[in-house]
Amino acid sequence: MSDAPVFALIDCNSFYASCERVFRPDLAKVPIVVLSNNDGCVIARSYDAKPFIKMGEPYFQIKHKLKQHGIVPFSSNYALYGDMSERVMTLIESMVPAVEIYSIDEAFADLSGIPELDALGRQIRERVLRCTGIPVGVGIASTKTLAKLANHTAKRLQAQTGGVVNITDPVKRDWVLRNTDVCEVWGVGRKMKLHPDAMGIKSAMDLAKADPWTLRKKFSVVIEKTARELAGTSCLELDDPDVPKQEICCSRMFGMRLTELSPIREAVATYMLRASEKLRAQKSLCKKVRVCIRTGMFNPQEAKYANGVVVDMPYPTDDVRLLTKAAVDALDKIFRPGFKYSKAEVMLLNLCQPGEYTDNLFAISQPTEATQVMAVLDQINERWGRGTLRSASVPTNPLWGMRREMMSQSYTTRLDQLWSVSCK
Structure with a gap:
């Protein structure tokens, strides 16, 4: 058995579009595009939509082309995509010794020392498709870069390769490199x-x-x-x-221009809720918070303004209550009336792990009670769904929320939107 390293790249085909098709079998042969936040521009295309639509094209400019070619647009449904990604990655992790999740739709796997690599690649592809409905391509090679290239070839020559390409053989590797x-x-x-x-x-x-x-x-x-x-x-x-990440950011465009401070406060509190969830998920504490707001930058008829401020926390913390207060207080310092704001951002900076920062005799630490409250908060939200328990300043259905007029159901993450099948 060879000691040479072997890597595989497993990449979901047109992932966002494939997620939409899983629960809409009527769209199996219909071209699909998925739009960015606020239905702005194209961020994903099914294979049969690519000849007609370019990545990044603004939705308002291509409505006629979509209709002309029978292409169905969807608003981005990140809850669905994230859940489907977790299912795919869990399946891959169960079949290989080690995995590096590279992005939401692709993962590297270490296949060193495993025989019958082609058979394993086909097995991974078949199992992921059968259990999740998501088609994947598998590229296998002696390095990560070659595995990426093999995966690209598997997609490019889908009919000939069946979605699996193994170029650990130098002859096959050289053919791919030349072409x-x-x-x-x-x-x-x-x-x-x-x-x-x-x-x-x-x-x-x-x-x-x-x-x-x-x-x-x-x-x-x-x-x-x-x-x-x-x-x-x-x-x-x-x-x-x-x-763990060294910085955590949560940034969103508003679904509409905002001119008053109150709804922007709600947005900042909402973004901080999400950022603090990520912070606690990686078991980190935050020492500094940065808050930014800005107007739209491209409309010549609108006045331009952008500003941000960094504030120090009294002690390293993961308490969403303390973080939200710091962020909202910072917002008050940079908000200026008379502008139409389009975006807010919160960033958690100078992250550390518990015990990493140096205390002195008089340093204040996060109270044990606050840590316990945050643990209960996360446990409730994990069991009953994100947002079940939240800060009082975070609304449920804000008017400024992201515009997603063509979003599909949350088939896998909400009980009231489960996939239903009727027998006629």
């Missing part, structure tokens, strides 16, 4: 396009054969590592999934 444009390589993108015909590198094979040290001098250490990985030398290991 892939360098701009398709993970970590490269358009960087090479900024230097036309730079070093004659046009294909992935050209990059794999280039001198790594020259690449480092001319471009960056990232390009050097990418070239080494394409040549078969593993430079990237699976990341530790439990490394």
Whole structure:
């Protein structure tokens, strides 16, 4: 049995659109696009919608094209996508020794020492599709960059590959490298396009054969590592999934322009509620809070204003009550009447783990009672759903909430919106 590393990249196909199709079998052959916050622009497309719609196109500009080509638009349903992602990742974790969740719709897996790699790839694909309804592609190779490239090939040549490509064989690897444009390589993108015909590198094979040290001098250490990985030398290991974030941000566009302080306070309190949930989930404490607000930046008829402020917490804390008070008080300092505000943001800064910060004899620490209250808060919300127990300043259905006029049901996260099947 070889000791050489083997990685797989499991990537969900058109993930947001696939989630919408799981509970709408009538849309199995209908092109779909998913829109960003406030139904702004296209952020996801099903495969059959890609020839007609570009990523990032504003919804108000393409309504006629959607209707012309029979494309169905959906507002983003992040609760549904997050829950479906968790189901997919849980299945993958049950089938492989180690997993790095790279994003909401893709994960790297360590397959080192496992025989019958092609069979395992097909098994993962079949099980995820059968248990969740989400189609995935599987790329297998000796490095993470090659696994990403193999996955890209599996999608590009779906009919020939069946969605699984294994390029641990050098012959297959070289074929993929020769037939892939360098701009398709993970970590490269358009960087090479900024230097036309730079070093004659046009294909992935050209990059794999280039001198790594020259690449480092001319471009960056990232390009050097990418070239080494394409040549078969593993430079990237699976990341530790439990490394806590150093900053936590919650930022949203309002569903409408706001001119009064009161609804913006509600928005800031709502965003802080979510940010503090993330903070406690990674078992961190916060030392500083930053609050920002701004108007729309693109309407020439509207006056422009943006401002932010950082405040120190009296002690490292994860108490949403204390954090919300600090954020709302900070908002009062930067709010200016006479403007039409479009967005607010809260950031938790200088995060630390309990016991990491240095106390002195007179330092104040978070009271034990506050920690216990937050634990009960999280337990109730985990059992009965997010927002069941919340700060009094957080409304349930605010008028300023995100505009999502075409959102599907929360089929998997709300009892009152479960999928129903009728027999006729």
